[in-house]
Amino acid sequence: MALAAKLEHYLTERGLAFREVAIEPAPNLDAAVIASGRSQHDFVQATLLLDIDGVVMAVHRFDSTLDLPAVQQLTGRRLQPLTARQSRRIFEDCEPGFVPPVGCAYCVPVLVDEDVMDAESVLLSGGRNDALIELDRETLKILLADAFRARLVIHGQGGDDRGGLTLDEIASKLRDIYRLPPMPALAPQILTMATTDGAVAEDLAEIIELDPSLTAQILRYARSGLFERSGQTSSVRHAVTGILGKHRVAHIVQGSALVGDFSVPRDGILGMQSFWSHALYCAFLSQRIAPRCGADRDMAYLCGLLHNFGLPLLGYLFPSEFEELSRLREANPGASMKSLEKQVFGHGDDEDLLAVGHGAIGGLLHRFWQLPEPVIKAAGMHQYQGYTGEHETYVRIVQLANGLLKARGIGDEFNEDNVPVLLGSLGLRQDAVYDFENEIDSLSPDLDALTSSRPS
Structure with missing residues (x-):
């Protein structure tokens, strides 16, 4: 039995x-x-x-x-x-x-x-x-x-009469891509140059300098102390060629471009300030975890940075529901986001309805924008413990980073997680937790400063 x-x-x-x-x-x-x-x-x-x-x-x-x-x-x-x-x-x-x-x-x-x-x-x-x-x-x-x-x-607005929101309906909204805030005008060109073999970093710097917002963001990173050769630089050229490098510049531009102006409030438990802080912490911690389990550092960073992007996208596409979700998050600090999203967006008998949430929505958008497959999987599956399948290593790296950050009160995920099991699935020993906690401590001052300096 x-x-x-x-x-x-x-x-x-x-x-x-x-x-x-x-x-x-x-x-x-x-x-x-x-x-x-x-x-x-x-x-x-x-x-x-x-x-x-x-x-x-x-x-x-x-x-x-x-x-x-x-x-x-x-x-x-x-x-x-x-x-x-x-x-x-x-x-x-x-x-x-x-x-x-x-x-x-x-x-x-x-x-x-x-x-x-x-x-x-x-x-x-x-x-x-x-x-x-x-x-x-x-x-x-x-x-x-x-x-x-x-x-x-909990009984939210609309109560038991609210109908379920299916993935088909969400996909239909996302197909109306013109509704989304556009990337900065130069972002596609910058991303292409940053990821093309043989591209010259100096040429990349010249293009970045044409966009004041991206210039400010690149300089903030270069001065943050998060990189080995960081310092008080006022030159985009030096920031790109001497500190960050092309790949890191690509990540910074990608994260900044995708977030854009989603009209989500800056403050609050689900505001952009908290979102961006969580994204940066998860990105840098994922980058530290990756080499220990044979994964690519840059890809792990990008997975951590973009895995939660469905959350501000929810706020942009469904502002009234997002407002209710924010209230429920404040009132129920111990509940998982998955359960609160299920409460807000309705219930139904279809498998689709159990998949609705910011993870699934973020994964859909990343696929529409043709981002790398590990990034799509990390976004779509980061709420599902025990996931096995394509790119599972990157999904588990993000889950482990979120589990470790949750103990510090960073992030919005309060799903049950099992850090020892995640460590084992990545081939890591239990004592690795202490190393990762030290990594978080060393990153915190610079990440907090970087987050607080980010414009709303």
């Missing part, structure tokens, strides 16, 4: 009825829901919370997002989400990310959203990645008999 040992023991000892639903092994619960072919609304999930008084399990529909402030107010406790490592200590018989929403089997007190109790039957994780279980209403009532019932989930 493909169930976690404690859950199986609890159900069989009490003679509780359930039906096992076999699926192909899935890397995460999202993928398991897709593999089942059933509606998201048929599933319930567990969100694990912790404070000084212990662990609490909140049980709610899979297509809903926990309202953490409401839970804190109801309980009078300062509960915060468990980390993946803390969760594994309690649910050691479960696959990571597949915690069964059956707290009584693990002696964990339960809060349950009142909407769950209306279900005729529910599907849920059985603790393994290759099977789900289905419970009828009577069994569910028995398992949740001692749970505290209340309204626990």
Whole structure:
């Protein structure tokens, strides 16, 4: 039987009825829901919370997002989400990310959203990645008999009446490429020269000097102290030929050109200031990680720099939804962006709807703009732990960088991540974390200065 040992023991000892639903092994619960072919609304999930008084399990529909402030107010406790490592200590018989929403089997007190109790039957994780279980209403009532019932989930604008936003609809919007802010006029020419064999760096500098915005950006980088030969230079020629080099100039121009003027507010948790800080930290840390796992430094830098670009693009294409997303992010600091995006952009039964989010949107745009395949994959898959496939090394480098940065409060991703597993998948030892943390410490002053000097 493909169930976690404690859950199986609890159900069989009490003679509780359930039906096992076999699926192909899935890397995460999202993928398991897709593999089942059933509606998201048929599933319930567990969100694990912790404070000084212990662990609490909140049980709610899979297509809903926990309202953490409401839970804190109801309980009078300062509960915060468990980390993946803390969760594994309690649910050691479960696959990571597949915690069964059956707290009584693990002696964990339960809060349950009142909407769950209306279900005729529910599907849920059985603790393994290759099977789900289905419970009828009577069994569910028995398992949740001692749970505290209340309204626990977020209701955004439009509530349950909002329709789902499909990838086809997003792709249609992105095909109207004229709607997007244009790149700086000289950017395509600069990028071509910077990536062409035999191009002369001095000629590249002359073209950059024709664009005041790019000139200022290049000089800020050259003076930042992030490079071995950095210093107080006032010459674009010296910045290009003596400090940065053609490839780094290409990256700077590419990042600046793609961000453009997306009319996203500068301040706030999802504002451009936070976005650009996260992008730079992730880029430079990814660049440091790459040589240790046989990856190209420059490509890793570009993947880190552009992986989150779908976020300002969301703000540009869907300003009202982005405003709501920003409010939910502020109000629910422990929730994953994936779950909040699902709440804002609606729910549905199609696989497409589970893929909607800033990662998928950024990946689509990068493909439209014909960026390198590793950059496309890093953008599209960085929210999916356990990804295997084309360019998986670059995806995992970005995921590892995000996981390490999350501990510093940098970035917007609060998905469960498993840094030891990511290290192992990249062939790295656990003690590499200390080296990467030192890298972050050494980069911080210059990256913070560079971010704060960036014009809005």
